[in-house]
Amino acid sequence: MKGRPVIFLACFLLSLAVGCGPRKIARQEVENAQRVQAFVLAGEGDSLLRQGKDHLALLKYTEASVLYPYHESIFNKLAIAYSRLQRYREARKAIHHAISLNPKYAYAYNTRGMIQLAQWDNKGAVRSFQKAIRLLPEPPLDDQEKKWAAGFYANLGFALIQRDEFNRGLQAYQMAQRLSPRVFDKGAAIRLEYPSPTSNNPQVQYQFSKLFANLGDKEQALYYLDRALSAGFKDSKKLLKDAAFQILRGDRDFIELLERYGIFLS
Numbered sequence: 001m002k003g004r005p006v007i008f009l010a011c012f013l014l015s016l017a018v019g020c021g022p023r024k025i026a027r028q029e030v031e032n033a034q035r036v037q038a039f040v041l042a043g044e045g046d047s048l049l050r051q052g053k054d055h056l057a058l059l060k061y062t063e064a065s066v067l068y069p070y071h072e073s074i075f076n077k078l079a080i081a082y083s084r085l086q087r088y089r090e091a092r093k094a095i096h097h098a099i100s101l102n103p104k105y106a107y108a109y110n111t112r113g114m115i116q117l118a119q120w121d122n123k124g125a126v127r128s129f130q131k132a133i134r135l136l137p138e139p140p141l142d143d144q145e146k147k148w149a150a151g152f153y154a155n156l157g158f159a160l161i162q163r164d165e166f167n168r169g170l171q172a173y174q175m176a177q178r179l180s181p182r183v184f185d186k187g188a189a190i191r192l193e194y195p196s197p198t199s200n201n202p203q204v205q206y207q208f209s210k211l212f213a214n215l216g217d218k219e220q221a222l223y224y225l226d227r228a229l230s231a232g233f234k235d236s237k238k239l240l241k242d243a244a245f246q247i248l249r250g251d252r253d254f255i256e257l258l259e260r261y262g263i264f265l266s
Helices: 003-017 032-050 054-067 072-084 088-101 106-118 122-134 143-162 166-179 202-214 218-230 236-241 243-248 252-260
Strands: none
Touching: 032 054, 032 072, 054 072, 072 088, 072 106, 088 106, 106 122, 106 143, 122 143, 143 166, 143 202, 166 202, 202 218, 202 243, 218 243, 218 252, 236 243
16 A cells, blocks of 8 residues: 555656657756655666566666656666556656656657567657757767667667668667677667567568568578468568578578478479
8 A cells, every 4th residue: 555655646746747749858856866866766676577576676767767757768768668568558657757868868759669669659669769860979988888789770670670671670670789799689778669570560570681681690590490381471482582591501500490390402
């Protein structure tokens, strides 16, 4: 019962903060100790989110937003937690508020793009990720900035491929990998939930297989090719002629995968 007033107050503040469009936020003085405690809570929320404890993370971010309702990063984190829980209406409000607090906060546009992806607004997501990239600091970037930029480009690539813009998507993924070679590693960053490329669309899965083959990631290329073939991808002539897979033609794992589906190189 002790947690309910905190949650209600945060939701009330959030509903006041987001209206029909971005507007200037009337700020009141917040004690320094209160600000410090808000960021401590937000840090605890980050740790919980990485552990997959999304509901508990949401509580931490909610309490932080009550203590310090004028910092964009806290509302960005709040939007991430809501989105992970598929509470997209609240996620949109939180990210709208983050952008209202700081219209030049690149990470908020990245989060907005992820929320749009989750709701199948691929066109809107592309615009959001492009906006996030435009707001990055001028080069040269430090290591942390490169990791964030790589994530933005990877998300842009995903959204473009969802729109069947494979070449532009590949370029975005290649830029992501140049900025941070480990950008596709599992656990490299907190990720939101958005539509998986492993849906029942064999063409999308095939495009992702090509993508990772071009990036030199054999494991992911074979994983998505397996998904494509199991979902009904039938154009074996296209597969055998595709330049993306030429580097794998002598690979035993690639050959065995094709033969499992009745496709032979010769």
